[in-house]
Amino acid sequence: MRRKVAQAVASSLWKTPATISERANTYIRTFAAAPYSYTPPGRNHLAVPGPVNIHEQVMRAMDRPSQNHRDPWFPPFFQQILEDTKYIFKTTEGTPFIFPGTGTGGWEVALTNTLSPGDKVVTFRYGQFSHLWIDMMQRLGLDVQVVEVEWGGGADEAKLEQILKADTDKKIKAVAVVHNETTTGVTSDIGQVRQVMDSVSHPALLLVDGVSSIGALDFRFDEWKVDAAVTGSQKALSLPTGLGLVAVSQKALEARKTAQLKRVYYDLEDQLATNPSGNVPYTPSIPLLYGLRETLGLIKAEGMDNVIARHHRLAEGTRKAVEGWGLKLLCKEPRWNSDSLTVIKTPEGVDSGKIVKEAYSRYNLSLGVGLSEVAGKVFRIGHLGNNDEVMVGSYLFGAEMAMISAGVPIEPGSGVSKAIEYWAATSNVIPTRG
Template identity: 45%
Template sequence: MSYQPGRHFLQIPGPTNTPLPVLAAIGRPTIDHRGPEFGTLGRDVLSGIRTIFKTTNPVVIYPASGTGAWEAALVNTLSPGDRVLMFETGWFATLWNRMATKLGLAPELIKGDWRSGVNADAVETRLREDRAREIKAVAVVHNETSTGVTSNIAAVRRAIDRSGHPALLLVDTISSLGSIDYRHDEWDVDVTVGGSQKGLMLPPGLSFNAVSDRALAASKRARLPRSFWDWDDMLASNTNGYFPYTPATNLLQGLKVAIEMLHQEGLDNVFRRHQRAAEATRQAVRHWGFEIQCDNDEEYSSSLTAVRLPEGHSADALRADILGRCNMSLGNGLGPLADKVFRIGHLGDFHDLMVTGALSGVEIGLKARGIPYHPGGVDAAMSYLAGNAGAPAEAA
């Protein structure tokens, strides 16, 4: 590809843009991961990350992608042959299900339509049917990155409680943590899975398990093999801010700054900023005359919007044209949505001009490719943003 002047617009649903203060922190000299300076850093990030998950319980940090944290959640809590109830909200829920099978578990996937979130009533019904208590965990995705659908985790917890079932609740927040309000303790989640490369505004390379007391108790009984992922070794070393093996030192330096930035803005303001960007994007999509992949207004994602193109038009060709013309990357469709949808990421470090700039790039591509649409989607987004600034909450 020839040189493209100007700033690249990274508008995929993660990895997201890494802000300069975080990059600067990552770029500092590497420190001794057994020395006193690192102990202070470790204690700071291990304490600070709890505030993002909204938990007072431990959060384990791995030098891995979010997929690693998926595996850690399963192997620390379950035993070979255990049944796991999962819900098909999209591509990433499906991948987590495949992983469970590979690990020797017996996942049961409730079918979904890839346009809506977890059906809490269906979860409750299935758990009530499980009188032998063979299901040991319910594993769901909070924000499905492939579809732009956010599930109601509090409703899933209520469904589990109404059923009287003792199954653990495992939740993937890889594309919602730091972008959409999430409450590990209040929603009584047992293991929350997270990743660094989206709302936390870091490059890929860190992943997380926030763990409840129930999950810690389950880990004492779990018999799936684990070594690298073992919570016990991590938590023992974390007591003093250290890790049982070489951590991703420079990424942890960046994580400390990212946590500080989120609190300087105020988490409620962060969530409001994402909500505004998402609604502005949806205003543009509706004006263009396209369908949003998410079918339910109450389940719209604040992290990304998946847009369905009319039949006979290639979403991948549109994305390629936009990349070549505008130096902007958009997310591709995954699984059965391949070449049918494109995904606009609006999460992490961004502001209104970046949102409208991204939408302008989409409109340029639509016009250039001759895809039927109603011009003026960017104007619709700007009108929404101009009229919905929102009063900032007090930073915390």
């Protein structure tokens, strides 16, 4: 009976004279609250920059009965996973760690294992996630010098050079950078940051949030001499939330010996005491580890450089669509364009939240909302992780319909056609087996 009521509401919802926002809110209230809610046909199209679409092989790999990680099978299993994670960081010199947690936990690992109360850190604020990392630094008792950047900009290498040159006493202990700012669709240049640090011979540690970049974008732990890099399972690795992955340099491991920030769960000492033998200091998420093993295998089979090229191709097609719509990116300079997601500014007077609601409630499409300072001003299309041209093309198709429903004056097909033209000319032929 409840299902019939829900279906009746769904069929009549759009006949009710109401504003777009009221219709969307009615849909959400009705179907989110119903114990036996109406399920639309088809599938939810997940076009946010995390969580992302999970590959079928990965879902099958995670679907298994519980196992005891104290049994003999676990050490070689876990040791191989640790070794394979080096591939996505592009490191042979760094030491990888896997925590049951998230990228936020990884932030804490990087800070607490390398720094002491009152240590000076230079960092950039240009989005919600860089802001949250700064908040963590301050709450941990660090002396944080924040370089404020207009949202849509990236790490200012020239400003960093000025700051490091002025630090003649070398009091700055770390430079912390969010590589890909998911709020704004901006990818900062970590290679240039390292060049600046080396050009002034500054000994500060380089700490990098790679939560929405590692496994999707070009990231070179060894070449860029990164000291701690963090990512999370729900982004480019295309897994459920629940794993925080951290790679740490030998320099950072040495810093750990004198670091005085309080740490318990995120203390690398416990991992270092157990990981070499293939063990862990606390209960791991075994299904997620099976999923991680499978997704790392898929990435290695595709090849990291091919993964990077695929993400660039999907992002360029999306940016072509934005041009076709006559809209603008939030990202200020092409050199900072993110290949993980595209953040699109809405026309003056158009609340981007209406577009997101229309996409979900009418077309079963999940788009990213604008966060914090850009709430209501932008919407976000994620194209990282397990995605291909047809999948991202469906997001663009749905975004067009949602924008038209929300009153954005665009021509149907104006963006999708541009993406099609680009992908038709650039996409690879999928190799087949004879």
